[in-house]
Amino acid sequence: MTRARGADRRTSIVRAAFDVIAERGYRGTSLAAVADRVGLTQQGLMHYFPTKEDLLTAVLETRDEWDLLHFGRDSSAMTVNQLADLVDYNATRKGIVQTYTVLAADSVTEDHPARKYFHDRYARVRAGMTEMLERHRDELPPGSTPEQLAPLAIAVLDGLQLQWLLDPEQVDMSAGFRTFLTLLGIKPD
């Protein structure tokens, strides 16, 4: 198989995985179900993605790329309003938010295959968030710095996702994130 065909195949597997996650959630997503969707044997799929964690990490990487294309050129170029829009969008895709939440938390365990991905992703997202807040430095509460606030902003996003997944009737991610922006003195449009 040529390298280009291999890349095409990987792309279609990841797309199929998005569909299966949306329909069946994290727990219902198996390598077998994704293989079936894309017309491969499970053995054939494991040639590209040896474990469920490998496949789901590829799904999350692809989501990051799409989100950046939609919502900002790169994470440092995303605006506060685009980020608020992204939170609204996430409220419409429970399966992928669930997958993110489960896999990110699972990656903190010893020798987890996705640990490096999440470690590096959080370092990158903190840097991007710091740059975003830097552009609002004059609005931030006196004495607080973008470097201090960036991990808090990310924590709010992750923590609200968890509470929303457990209790969507009681927890509103979009309203919560906007309240947090107000605490920072930033007014979204």
Place this chain on the structure above:
Amino acid sequence: MTRARGADRRTSIVRAAFDVIAERGYRGTSLAAVADRVGLTQQGLMHYFPTKEDLLTAVLETRDEWDLLHFGRDSSAMTVNQLADLVDYNATRKGIVQTYTVLAADSVTEDHPARKYFHDRYARVRAGMTEMLERHRDELPPGSTPEQLAPLAIAVLDGLQLQWLLDPEQVDMSAGFRTFLTLLGIKPD
């Protein structure tokens, strides 16, 4: 076996699980390892806790009880300073924080055995946090309410734990939580 002896046995299994979690982390903790520590066969232990999730949920319930005994009579009676102390304390017990993070996130999946526990725990913790913030109502930023801020405070705690577990050199939970209190206009001692 009498009911009292059964309860004693459960208590010693949970204590042994704390030790194993502290030594080996979430991934290294198995029913077999805990059974071994407490002098039971795995089959014998499964009489009390049929699955790893059941045992770990009991560990987290026990942690909640201990923390409340140490840090406040009940969650609504905990003060902001006691909560900041609890964050400091959590920074010294990585295994249990890791266990909490993994299991809470995992519980958002369909039919997870710990789902009800976490759903109910978050409802209770949000209510307790709302009462705590109520006692600082005069200090809170104009226009914000304890009800709005309670889920954010919990999100900050959970989200900082995740980032700290992935990158303890870069993320300081204690400093982060104190920065959040400053945003709320609350000065811890």
